Amino acid sequence: MKRLIHILLLSWPGLIGAAELAIPDAPEPGSVSTAAGLNHWARIYEVASHPRCVNCHVGDSPYPMWSGPSFEKTQRHGMNVHAGASRIGAESLLCSTCHRQQNSDEPHGAPGAKDVWRLAPVEAAWFGKGSDVICQQLRDPARNGNRTFQQIASHLGHDVILHWAWNPGGKRQPAPHSLADHVADILAWGAAGMPCPGDVTTATEEVSDD
Amino acid sequence: MKLTVNGKSHDIEVEGDMPLLWVLRDELQLMGTKYGCGIAQCGACTVHLNGLAVRSCQVPASAADGMSITTIEGLGQPEALHAVQVAWIEHQVAQCGYCQGGQIMAASSFLQFKPNPSDEDIDRAMSANLCRCGTYPKIREAVKTAAAKLRGEV
The missing domain is CATH 3.10.20.30 (Beta-grasp domain)
Structure with missing residues (x-):
């Protein structure tokens, strides 16, 4: 498998010179209220729950999904595609066999990015999940790649496959807002202490119980 | 270039x-x-x-x-075919033949990294190569034969 990944990277010139996004400084810790932080989270969730993101954030499923306005119905990726434990299809058919470095603008053409096309990590299970579930996952270092919120923002800046969500090509609907706005929301949400909708519900319930 | x-x-x-x-x-x-x-x-x-x-x-x-x-x-070359091409001939896979070049290229790439594939592995690897003649059962058998040849078993 290591040999395969090595060859794959050698055959992927797009990784060299792919445009990264400079990440601004985060607001001072505590400078963003919890309520404002939740508003930022709501915007983050609009992105995280969008088909451009969730179709590849399928948790422990090996099947990319086809959902959203580009498809008549929600279904598994066609052609019996199975990304395997490698998440890049190395066990059968590499995602990069068809998903190359650029979007096809032809109807139903394969999208692509200057990065290795792949499923998101298993723990980043977003497909069909609610706001609080995704929020809890994103702020949990054990399930977010051991990242601080600043590192989540950096991840958005340099893992350019994520940029594709805002540049999906063809008539695909892009993720809402913009990459820069999304990064700003992540930084503001982090400065607010990474609040999640369930925190408020739980606190309210605790007050009610008293 | x-x-x-x-x-x-x-x-x-x-x-x-x-x-x-x-x-x-x-x-x-x-x-x-x-x-x-x-x-x-x-x-x-x-x-x-x-x-x-x-x-x-x-x-x-x-x-x-x-x-x-x-x-x-x-x-491969006529005098030294690739194992996948030999298996394709042995199983007489092709009907019209239009898709078969792509099928063989897909199979030969796949077998580099999956030397002993199951039927399920083969179906996953080959499902994105379409054949209007419906030669899929022969493709599957030929891939298995080619895998055996590449492993030196036949």
Whole structure:
């Protein structure tokens, strides 16, 4: 498998010179209220729950999904595609066999990015999940790649496959807002202490119980 | 741009966004790689780019600059066929044959990394290569035979 990944990277010139996004400084810790932080989270969730993101954030499923306005119905990726434990299809058919470095603008053409096309990590299970579930996952270092919120923002800046969500090509609907706005929301949400909708519900319930 | 195709170096002057498929067919007259759909939905145009299967309709010429490309014409030679080609003949897989070059290129790439595939593995690897003649059962058997040949068992 290591040999395969090595060859794959050698055959992927797009990784060299792919445009990264400079990440601004985060607001001072505590400078963003919890309520404002939740508003930022709501915007983050609009992105995280969008088909451009969730179709590849399928948790422990090996099947990319086809959902959203580009498809008549929600279904598994066609052609019996199975990304395997490698998440890049190395066990059968590499995602990069068809998903190359650029979007096809032809109807139903394969999208692509200057990065290795792949499923998101298993723990980043977003497909069909609610706001609080995704929020809890994103702020949990054990399930977010051991990242601080600043590192989540950096991840958005340099893992350019994520940029594709805002540049999906063809008539695909892009993720809402913009990459820069999304990064700003992540930084503001982090400065607010990474609040999640369930925190408020739980606190309210605790007050009610008293 | 410089492409190495079937071991031979070529200096080619084409627009950077010309699909590799058309470079192979129109510039180099290598007609074994077929146009089927043009949108990576059928697999007829499959070639190897630095040893891995790709749909050549999805690779701009500029992205292949400096790389090594193998087409069905270069996978084996009449006097020394690739194991997958031998298995294809043994099982008489082809009917019309249009998709078979792509099928063979996909199978030969897959078997590099899955030397002893199950039926399920083969179906997953080959489902994105369409065959209007419906030769799928023969394709599966030929891939298994080719795998055995590559393992030195037959």
